[in-house]
Amino acid sequence: MKLLNLVFHPDLTTSRVNRTWKRMLEESGKVDTSVDMYGRYPDFKIDVEQEQAALLNHNRIIFQFPMYWYSVTPLLKKWLDDVLTYGFAYGSSSNRLEGKDLQVIVSVGGHPRFYSGFDIYATVHELLRPFQLTANLCKMNYMLPLWMFRADEASENTIQENGRRWAELIDDPRRSDAREFLRSLPDGTD
Ligand SMILES: Cc1cc2nc3c(=O)[nH]c(=O)nc-3n(C[C@H](O)[C@H](O)[C@H](O)COP(=O)(O)O)c2cc1C
Numbered sequence: 001m002k003l004l005n006l007v008f009h010p011d012l013t014t015s016r017v018n019r020t021w022k023r024m025l026e027e028s029g030k031v032d033t034s035v036d037m038y039g040r041y042p043d044f045k046i047d048v049e050q051e052q053a054a055l056l057n058h059n060r061i062i063f064q065f066p067m068y069w070y071s072v073t074p075l076l077k078k079w080l081d082d083v084l085t086y087g088f089a090y091g092s093s094s095n096r097l098e099g100k101d102l103q104v105i106v107s108v109g110g111h112p113r114f115y116s117g118f119d120i121y122a123t124v125h126e127l128l129r130p131f132q133l134t135a136n137l138c139k140m141n142y143m144l145p146l147w148m149f150r151a152d153e154a155s156e157n158t159i160q161e162n163g164r165r166w167a168e169l170i171d172d173p174r175r176s177d178a179r180e181f182l183r184s185l186p187d188g189t190d
Contacts, residue, residue, distance in 0.1 A: 004058035008076035024163035098139040107151035
């Protein structure tokens with residue numbers, strides 16, 4: 001299994017959470033390619049061929065980003081628009097990403113209460129539905145997303161605990177099939 005971690009944080013030098021997670025995932029030795037995408041494309045001019053080639057060269061694609069305005073950071077949106085083209089990612093005859101895994105890892109500033117799903121609050125799963133639908137369109141496997149709430153207040157310890165957990169989970173082959181994986185978990189675990 002070859003893992004690609006595309007990190008879409010606008011400024012990793014000021015990041016606490018995503019910078020730490022990116023480093024920890026690299027140090028786990030499980031990620032084959034790890035990219036600071038804003039560092040690669042400061043002018044937002046995406047090299048589509050290079051990005052598509054990288055996708056073809058890996059089987060598990062991780063999108064790591066901080067939640068901004070209940071959504072993705074702008075370069076990630078542009079990357080999706082530019083890279084997942086008709087005839088490459090989807091279309092009647094061409095699904096070059098078919099069978100690959102799509103993993104979202106997101107840091108969320110807000111408190112879990114504000115993501116309860118009740119009334120005016122959406123859950124993180126609901127907010128990430130565009131990824132699930134995109135995975136479906138591209139015939140990719142949508143993996144259980146990973147996230148941490150209260151990202152700005154989190155202690156270094158909590159950030160690292162989560163980083164360790166992501167490092168444990170990211171290459172688990174069972175997670176390619178999220179439904180089967182959930183069914184296989186013993187009662188009382190999440
Ligand atoms: C422009 C902007 C928009 C944000 N929007 C949200 C949001 O909609 N929901 C939320 O929970 N946190 C939001 N946050 C907080 C970020 O998610 C949080 O700062 C980030 O996950 C921390 O990760 P980092 O240490 O890697 O920067 C926002 C932050 C910024 C700067």
